[in-house]
Amino acid sequence: MFEFILAATARSYFFLRRFMPTAIVIDAINTRRGLKWGVPAMLLAVPYALAAVYSRGQIEAGSPGWLNLLEILCLWNTLKFLMIGPISLLKLMVVRAREAVARRRMTRTLLADDVEHVDEPILVSRHG
Template identity: 80%
Template sequence: MFALILAATAHSYFFLRRFMPTTIVIDAVNTRRGLKWGVPAMLLAVPYAIAADYCRAQIEAGGAGWLDLLVLLFLWNTLKFVLIGPISLLKLISVRVREAVARHRMTRTLLADDVDHFAEPTLVSRRG
């Protein structure tokens, strides 16, 4: 029974991970190329907040009770997009610092080995 529940959970997790639009956007932002788009992606939280407010107003006006689930979904997506901005900014700073340190170490190593990496490579012909 436990294996069945675990398998169902895993399948639903991977299905949602692959096909839900918010997860696709957040996965794209979490790549190295996408980190710069984290702060602008925060703007996507606005439509979700408006949709949550609209559904809440419909519920208070006597609408269907299942709209509560939509309110929770919209608020969850709003929270995800609000948090992705600062998180991606911190990741971007971390990556850029690591890249600068690696670039500095490489330059220092090349200078210590007395290698001129701007010089043109020479072709050595081997005659046997």
């Protein structure tokens, strides 16, 4: 029974990670090319917050109770997008620091091997 529950949980998790729009956006932001889009993506929290406020108003006006689930989902997505901005900035600082260290190491290695910097690219002919 435990294996069935674990398998069902894993399958639903991977389904949601693959097909839900917010998960796709968050995964795209967590790539090296996407880290710079974390702060602008925080603006996506605004429509989710407005949808949560609207659904709360509808619930208080007498709409069905299942709108509570929609409100919780909207609030969760709001929090995800509010948190991705600072997190992506921290990750971007770490990545850029690592890239700077790698550049310095490469420069030191090249200087230690007496390789001079070539200003013009070397063109190689494909036809021999």
